[in-house]
Amino acid sequence: MRAVGIAVFLGLLAGAWSQVASPVLRPDCDSPEVEEAALAAQDYMNSQLTHGYKYALNQIDEVKTIPRPDGGENYVVEMDLLETKCHVLDPMPVANCTVRPRQETKVEADCDVVLSKVGGVLSVVAYKCKSEPGMCPQKSKITV
Template identity: 70%
Template sequence: MRTLGAVVVLGLLAGAWGHVTLPFLRLPCDSPEVEEAALVSQDYINSQFTHGYKYALNQIEDVKVYQKADGVETMVLDLELLETKCHILDPTPVANCTVRPRHETKVEADCDVILSRAGGVLSVLSHKCKSEPESAEDMCVGCPLLEPLNHTDALQVVVSSLAEFNHIPDNDTAKFALRDVGRLSSQIVSGGPQFLTEYAIVETNCTVDDDGVCVPLPDPLARTGFCIAKGVPAAVPTVNCTIFDIAVPTLAPVVNATDAVVRPVVLKLKTIYGLKHHHRKSAFHDPTISGWWSESDESQERVAAPIVKRHFQIDPRAVASLPHLPVCPGKVKHF
């Protein structure tokens, strides 16, 4: 690993089980190797969800690198991600997805990610994310306000708009059913609130001419899509749906020095949706190594873990010869 400008320091890791002091390297947050690890983390996190939206890297806030005698490195990243307008089912690469603007109530995710690098291969070992929408107090006057995903009037717009899509001539030969609701918001217009809805749909075994009970086709046979609709419950809403091509799902890539894609290390995953707010989402991955998490972590999901001794080969004399700490956090990519 390129360690130009790295500084050897003593880091105090606070786990739920206590404190342990381990030496680590610090690299500039915007250095190529850290950026590479952050993008691998971004793609891996997105691959773990089947609902909601893709997230894009906004800022690398901190990084620590622990080196073992056998050459294996452990990287602990503190990342800030922003929700994009691409649904998780959308095949569009994250780099081409539009980050949701502030006036639509941006959603920010703070993620801690642990990776290992062995033989030039980056693998995600564990991660946990905590996300929540921007406070309504920070919104502009007249901007759409985020509503809970069980809002009755907004859900009525979802149902009526999907029915409208299924009956639009030449739209498709198959009938689609609601898969999940992504966002519901309201905006005051003349005459009262108008509801803005975003939701995912799935292909059923019915054609548009069938009026019986329709059952969603099983994966991976079913096509999926994403709809944006607006209106009020008592009127015909406007709706626009994009149908995605059937694609075989793939795991998030792991990058090595030769740009080969390697299957990532996948440990016990527990995903929790809807914490305190319908639009919040948290994920906690592999509680058995919670001791690696940073002191600044505010998540309530940390689990006690036993102390594991690790041996490192770092020359303490290097501390005196190296100048100041490298720059972190890194640059803000969006806002």
């Protein structure tokens, strides 16, 4: 089952990269548009959690944008998230949550996310996160 999920994710990435022979752009990781996309991905992934603690954006490692034929664009973002002290059922916004310190077995997640931006609206198409073995009680998740 995991292999099927990975194959679907890679297929989405390949499809995003091959659209109409569009050029792949590499904007600055700290540009406002890229940060907006990363925060949208963070919020989406936190909304999908059913147990454990919320994750906060730590850093954006790499980003690619691919123009779409409809005038929108796709973002392929590699980012790191850190576990917070806020439980997923806590209504507090993740921006107000404290990141769990290392001595409390902090979980770090490396995530690859594909987002679509059409008409100024960002939406997550797929994501895959992994963390160090034995550190995270949740399995990697691929959503399509």
